[in-house]
Amino acid sequence: MPDEVMGGEVQLDRRQESAGLSVLASMPRDAWVYVEPLARMLGRSVRSVERAVRRAELPPPIKLSGKRVWQAGAILEFLAQRQAAEIESWQKREEGRKPAMGSC
Numbered sequence: 001m002p003d004e005v006m007g008g009e010v011q012l013d014r015r016q017e018s019a020g021l022s023v024l025a026s027m028p029r030d031a032w033v034y035v036e037p038l039a040r041m042l043g044r045s046v047r048s049v050e051r052a053v054r055r056a057e058l059p060p061p062i063k064l065s066g067k068r069v070w071q072a073g074a075i076l077e078f079l080a081q082r083q084a085a086e087i088e089s090w091q092k093r094e095e096g097r098k099p100a101m102g103s104c
Contacts (some may be wrong), residue, residue, distance in 0.1 A: 029073030
């Protein structure tokens, strides 16, 4: 669990940041996450996070006091929606690969 919450902002130690999305999932959904800790949680550089946002692999951040931030719940919700869309797409591809009945 995050060390402390100050003004809705969660402060993480290095061990927690490197634990990945499980730490993000354990945060309060309205906790603010800055780009640098998010990058460390994902095991990526800040630049990689920026590229993921441009490719719509992550939701766009908002600016808060001039810094890019996300709410933990918004990231998780976005990723859950992407996961559901990927599953649906995969299922449609798999259905298209099944041989038609009686065609063998």
